[in-house]
Amino acid sequence: MKKLLFIIPPYFNANDYLDKHRAAVLPAFTIPYGILSMQAYLTKHCEQLGEMRLVDLNVTLKRLVETQTVEAHQEVFNAELQAVLEDFEPDIVGVSALFNSSSGYIQSLVKGVKDFNPAILTIAGGGLPSAAYKLMLETCPDLDAICKGEGELPLKTLIDSDDPMQVIATHRSWIDRAGIERGKFPAHDFIADLDDIPPMNYSIIDLDNYNQRGIDKRYTDQPKREMAIHTSRGCPFLCVFCSNPSLHGREVRFMSVERVVADAKRMRDEFGMTVLMLEDDHFFHDKDRARRLLRELAKLGIRCEFPNGAAVYAIDDEMAKLLAEAGVSAVALAVESGSDHVLNNIIKKPLKKKLIKPAVEALRKHGVRSHVFIVTGLPGEQDEHRQETLEMLLENGFDWIHIYLAIPIFGSRLYDICVENGYIENTANENFVATKSVIRAPGIDPVKLEAFAYETQLRVNFVENHNMKIGRYDIALHYMKNVVDKYPDHAFGHLYVGQCHAALGERDLALKHANAAREVFETDDWWKTLADKHGCDYPRIIDAITSGKAAQASTVPAMAEVELASA
Numbered sequence: 128m129k130k131l132l133f134i135i136p137p138y139f140n141a142n143d144y145l146d147k148h149r150a151a152v153l154p155a156f157t158i159p160y161g162i163l164s165m166q167a168y169l170t171k172h173c174e175q176l177g178e179m180r181l182v183d184l185n186v187t188l189k190r191l192v193e194t195q196t197v198e199a200h201q202e203v204f205n206a207e208l209q210a211v212l213e214d215f216e217p218d219i220v221g222v223s224a225l226f227n228s229s230s231g232y233i234q235s236l237v238k239g240v241k242d243f244n245p246a247i248l249t250i251a252g253g254g255l256p257s258a259a260y261k262l263m264l265e266t267c268p269d270l271d272a273i274c275k276g277e278g279e280l281p282l283k284t285l286i287d288s289d290d291p292m293q294v295i296a297t298h299r300s301w302i303d304r305a306g307i308e309r310g311k312f313p314a315h316d317f318i319a320d321l322d323d324i325p326p327m328n329y330s331i332i333d334l335d336n337y338n339q340r341g342i343d344k345r346y347t348d349q350p351k352r353e354m355a356i357h358t359s360r361g362c363p364f365l366c367v368f369c370s371n372p373s374l375h376g377r378e379v380r381f382m383s384v385e386r387v388v389a390d391a392k393r394m395r396d397e398f399g400m401t402v403l404m405l406e407d408d409h410f411f412h413d414k415d416r417a418r419r420l421l422r423e424l425a426k427l428g429i430r431c432e433f434p435n436g437a438a439v440y441a442i443d444d445e446m447a448k449l450l451a452e453a454g455v456s457a458v459a460l461a462v463e464s465g466s467d468h469v470l471n472n473i474i475k476k477p478l479k480k481k482l483i484k485p486a487v488e489a490l491r492k493h494g495v496r497s498h499v500f501i502v503t504g505l506p507g508e509q510d511e512h513r514q515e516t517l518e519m520l521l522e523n524g525f526d527w528i529h530i531y532l533a534i535p536i537f538g539s540r541l542y543d544i545c546v547e548n549g550y551i552e553n554t555a556n557e558n559f560v561a562t563k564s565v566i567r568a569p570g571i572d573p574v575k576l577e578a579f580a581y582e583t584q585l586r587v588n589f590v591e592n593h594n595m596k597i598g599r600y601d602i603a604l605h606y607m608k609n610v611v612d613k614y615p616d617h618a619f620g621h622l623y624v625g626q627c628h629a630a631l632g633e634r635d636l637a638l639k640h641a642n643a644a645r646e647v648f649e650t651d652d653w654w655k656t657l658a659d660k661h662g663c664d665y666p667r668i669i670d671a672i673t674s675g676k677a678a679q680a681s682t683v684p685a686m687a688e689v690e691l692a693s694a
């Protein structure tokens with residue numbers, strides 16, 4: 128019987144968190160769904176699988192970030208690996224790497240394994256190795272082989288074989304250095320019916336570590352249990368920045384509605400799940416099925432979230448109503464750009480700008496908050512397109528906006544375009560994160576671009592906050608409070624939190640935040656410059672708050688709030 132150890136290297140570059148200023152803000156992550164899926168499948172179908180364990184170094188990095196001890200990360204990761212190797216003595220170690228930014232960790236991990244026992248087979252899978260298998264096998268000499276795409280079927284064959292190297296040589300999804308030399312191109316081996324994957328066994332993880340990804344910030348500090356599900360895999364589209372079709376294919380494969388409901392009930396009843404995170408690549412691919420599923424989920428008395436972004440074209444009045452009934456309190460719309468040219472000719476996304484407003488209005492009518500995801504900095508995008516995006520963001524009255532810088536991730540068309548044209552200046556993959564611009568193309572000035580992304584968020588989320596404009600200071604406050612909790616030096620955050628408290632008649636809190644804002648503005652010229660640039664008259668706002676003359680919310684406009692059984 129073979130023992131299998133999975134390791135997930137951090138999704139994020141630990142060096143980015145050495146700066147104490149950023150220390151509090153390691154992004155949230157969710158349960159390692161791919162590993163749990165493989166475990167469920169292999170446990171049922173393998174004849175030669177003994178025990179399986181998981182080391183998720185994201186949990187370790189989170190702890191280091193929270194305790195501001197990131198400097199020691201390499202030694203801590205090595206020690207954790209060493210301890211589990213000694214205790215568990217695995218036969219196979221599988222590294223699961225989703226992102227470019229994980230690439231810096233992999234060789235050192237597999238070297239640690241080989242140093243411990245060279246007979247252990249070291250393999251890798253996930254988005255990064257699948258798309259960049261040549262580079263990874265070249266740069267990670269202690270890695271034996273890579274699995275392309277989903278691992279359930281290829282791993283089963285590998286584990287059940289008495290000659291794993293033979294499987295690696297002959298199975299279509301496995302690739303090693305010898306295979307590359309022979310000119311082999313690894314190919315997918317997908318499970319067609321997702322119901323064939325048995326229910327997950329969550330005992331190898333601590334669910335408490337995976338509870339912060341929810342996008343509705345009202346619930347950030349409330350008791351809740353988030354758990355993820357992928358009710359389908361694959362997406363027929365080919366958005367330029369996305370690697371998903373190259374990992375999960377363009378044909379969409381489903382779980383049955385009955386199975387999703389049974390899993391959700393089990394999560395609720397056995398594990399106390401209160402928030403179901405639906406993480407499909409394209410949940411709305413089959414709108415009929417989406418409607419049926421939402422109707423069933425509505426009966427469970429839970430909240431649902433779509434943290435990945437929802438297809439705008441799918442949101443009409445009926446869908447918005449069903450979402451609200453299923454306990455969806457906020458939807459992130461995958462809008463990406465406010466320019467039809469960028470959408471249609473650069474991203475190649477099936478979305479027209481005119482569809483955005485009706486979707487936002489339908490959601491608002493049913494009391495569902497709307498967030499929006501924007502990507503900027505794609506080759507071909509110009510200042511005029513970014514201006515259109517800004518105008519679109521101001522016109523549509525989103526509850527919160529998120530702007531990311533385009534990253535040429537392996538497996539995306541964007542990566543190929545950037546490589547062909549020499550657009551990637553900094554090739555250190557660890558730096559491929561959505562707050563750093565690594566693309567150098569005509570019309571893209573990285574400094575200007577990073578400023579555009581950050582300042583547009585400041586302007587739309589704070590200076591011209593839609594909810595404040597319509598007198599919903601309570602809603603604005605949920606979001607802004609979350610920002611000042613994370614970034615205690617956020618001058619705009621304190622200023623507008625103060626204004627919201629003042630409008631809600633909470634004078635002590637208003638004064639506290641007005642004073643905090645004043646202190647940051649007085650000591651940090653950077654915030655002062657931003658305030659001037661974006662028409663934020665902070666001295667006047669602070670005066671109004673402290674003198675008790677700030678606007679008071681007289682009446683709160685009638686707007687249905689979703690009644691949430693679990694909240």
Ligand code: B12
Pocket residue numbers: 138139140154155156157158159160161162164165220221222223224225226227228229250251252253254255274276277278279282340357368369370371374406407408435531534536537538559560561
């Ligand atoms: C959850 C998630 C996250 C989480 C992290 C993962 C987690 N567990 O918390 C968070 C929120 C942090 C995140 C962040 C980002 N994400 Co993300 N994320 C996802 C998401 C929704 C689910 C991942 C998942 O569980 N998939 C489902 C399982 C079944 O697939 P899987 O994990 O790939 O595992 C299968 C195979 O890969 C393989 N496999 C995996 N490991 C191994 C190991 C071995 C040994 C073997 C044999 C096989 C194998 O078998 C598994 C079972 O089939 C995917 C989209 C998606 N639907 O997959 C995007 C996705 C992975 N993310 C993506 C992106 C772009 C990002 C961001 C860059 C977004 C942004 N703009 O900031 C950031 C990157 C973070 C960073 N470094 O800066 C991209 C691609 C990433 C890439 N290749 O680089 C995806 C595919 C979404 C998309 N459509 O573009 N993400």
Ligand code: SF4
Pocket residue numbers: 362363364365366369370371372408409
């Ligand atoms: S971004 Fe979404 S819609 Fe576009 S290809 Fe990727 S998964 Fe599909």
